[in-house]
Amino acid sequence: MRSSHESHRQILARLVLQINIASAGSTGHMAGTRARENYGGYGSERQDEIFLNGLSGEKPKVPLTTVDLEAAAKAKLPPVVFDYIFGGAGEEETLSANREAFRRRTIIPRVLTDVSHRDTRIELFGKTLPAPFFLAPAGMQELAHPDGVLAISRAAASLGLPLILSTRSSHTIEDVAKEMGDCLRWFQLYHGPEWNLSSSLIGRAEECGYSAIVVTLDVQVRGWRERDLMHADSTLLRGGGTANYLADPVYRKEFGVPTEDGGVKIRKNTWVAAESGVDLRALKMLRERTRLPLLLKGILSPSDAKLAIDYGVDGIIVSNHGGRQLDGAVASLDALPAVVKQVDGKIPVLIDSGIRGGPDAFKAIALGARAVLIGRPYVWGLAVGGEMGVREVMQNILADFDVTMALSGTSSVREITRDFISHA
Ligand SMILES: Cc1cc2nc3c(=O)[nH]c(=O)nc-3n(C[C@H](O)[C@H](O)[C@H](O)COP(=O)(O)O)c2cc1C
Numbered sequence: 001m002r003s004s005h006e007s008h009r010q011i012l013a014r015l016v017l018q019i020n021i022a023s024a025g026s027t028g029h030m031a032g033t034r035a036r037e038n039y040g041g042y043g044s045e046r047q048d049e050i051f052l053n054g055l056s057g058e059k060p061k062v063p064l065t066t067v068d069l070e071a072a073a074k075a076k077l078p079p080v081v082f083d084y085i086f087g088g089a090g091e092e093e094t095l096s097a098n099r100e101a102f103r104r105r106t107i108i109p110r111v112l113t114d115v116s117h118r119d120t121r122i123e124l125f126g127k128t129l130p131a132p133f134f135l136a137p138a139g140m141q142e143l144a145h146p147d148g149v150l151a152i153s154r155a156a157a158s159l160g161l162p163l164i165l166s167t168r169s170s171h172t173i174e175d176v177a178k179e180m181g182d183c184l185r186w187f188q189l190y191h192g193p194e195w196n197l198s199s200s201l202i203g204r205a206e207e208c209g210y211s212a213i214v215v216t217l218d219v220q221v222r223g224w225r226e227r228d229l230m231h232a233d234s235t236l237l238r239g240g241g242t243a244n245y246l247a248d249p250v251y252r253k254e255f256g257v258p259t260e261d262g263g264v265k266i267r268k269n270t271w272v273a274a275e276s277g278v279d280l281r282a283l284k285m286l287r288e289r290t291r292l293p294l295l296l297k298g299i300l301s302p303s304d305a306k307l308a309i310d311y312g313v314d315g316i317i318v319s320n321h322g323g324r325q326l327d328g329a330v331a332s333l334d335a336l337p338a339v340v341k342q343v344d345g346k347i348p349v350l351i352d353s354g355i356r357g358g359p360d361a362f363k364a365i366a367l368g369a370r371a372v373l374i375g376r377p378y379v380w381g382l383a384v385g386g387e388m389g390v391r392e393v394m395q396n397i398l399a400d401f402d403v404t405m406a407l408s409g410t411s412s413v414r415e416i417t418r419d420f421i422s423h424a
Pocket of ligand 1: 084085086136137138139140166167168188216297319320321322323352353354355373374375376377379
């Protein structure tokens with residue numbers, strides 16, 4: 001009797017909720033696991049979906065708050081891997097500064113505006129994106145989940161979100177292209193001392209439909225990451241994220257294929273190739289090498305932004321690598337306004353480092369970023385639930401962004417301007 005009483009109550013509650021959802025103008029239909037052209041309105045749909053599932057006792061599979069998400073990932077991962085993903089360089093001052101910079105800025109909402117229809121789309125390099133979000137390049141994904149970047153690619157494609165594939169990925173440029181089909185993807189290059197290897201990697205990305213090349217500048221050497229050093233565990237050196245190298249004809253010719261006894265040599269050379277110094281001579285060569293849009297990731301100084309423009313670069317990603325490289329470096333969000341001012345609308349400026357939810361993305365866009373890159377949050381999603389986990393995390397961020405737009409009084413990304421930001 002008791003259970004039938006409860007199920008009647010549940011049915012009644014479901015009907016009431018469905019009527020409420022219908023009268024609020026939403027279908028209540030789960031729409032998140034297929035790619036959308038526009039995530040306007042998704043904030044309400046996602047909440048409806050979660051609350052409707054809750055009526056049958058189903059809770060979100062992946063935690064929503066950053067703290068709980070990190071804790072869930074920590075419970076799944078060996079300490080050396082958790083610390084590798086979580087950690088920053090040195091005393092982790094820059095890691096903290098990235099979050100502090102978002103906290104210091106607050107949103108001044110407008111409330112006398114019609115926000116019943118929202119448009120989250122943006123234009124970038126002649127393409128329309130459903131929302132101003134990219135999945136940041138994060139290497140060695142197989143440490144977090146055996147499906148590695150293939151799971152990430154599937155999740156990104158199912159939501160229509162672009163992925164920036166790391167050079168140091170678990171699977172190759174070609175395998176990821178197969179997974180992603182028509183979905184927008186860029187390739188992130190670590191340019192090492194072997195020009196022919198960089199050239200070959202760029203060629204492979206071009207062949208496989210990657211539509212921009214992102215050159216990461218801030219890994220001239222590995223950062224001083226004390227957590228990794230404290231573990232003194234070779235997991236991180238044991239050849240993770242080498243798929244692109246080992247499948248590369250230039251790499252194979254130069255360094256050979258891995259064998260039991262050749263492991264050390266291969267490993268060393270792989271690290272050398274990942275220490276990625278780009279001086280102006282290399283920048284000129286990279287610019288001449290590809291006709292694809294070329295972006296530089298890791299710029300924090302307006303002087304470097306000026307050089308980027310002088311050398312014909314098409315876009316800048318303001319980033320301190322999530323606080324993983326130079327400890328003591330300025331927070332990305334603090335560096336953004338001066339870079340935007342220097343660039344003066346000539347090329348798009350994107351940003352990453354510390355973006356955890358919709359309001360952070362809103363603040364970055366208000367301060368002049370065209371789009372934002374999500375890093376650690378989706379890697380935690382990968383650790384917790386593979387493809388599903390990445391999708392859940394990104395869906396929550398998309399929904400949160402739509403809600404933030406509405407509650408701030410904006411109905412399109414274009415309307416998000418500096419006027420919405422108050423400096424504490
Ligand atoms: C585990 C991990 C691996 C990363 N690997 C790369 C990489 O291969 N190439 C790259 O350009 N950036 C890499 N990054 C940096 C990210 O692209 C991005 O700049 C950073 O995650 C942003 O900081 P956030 O995650 O705190 O938001 C990595 C970051 C993490 C956490």
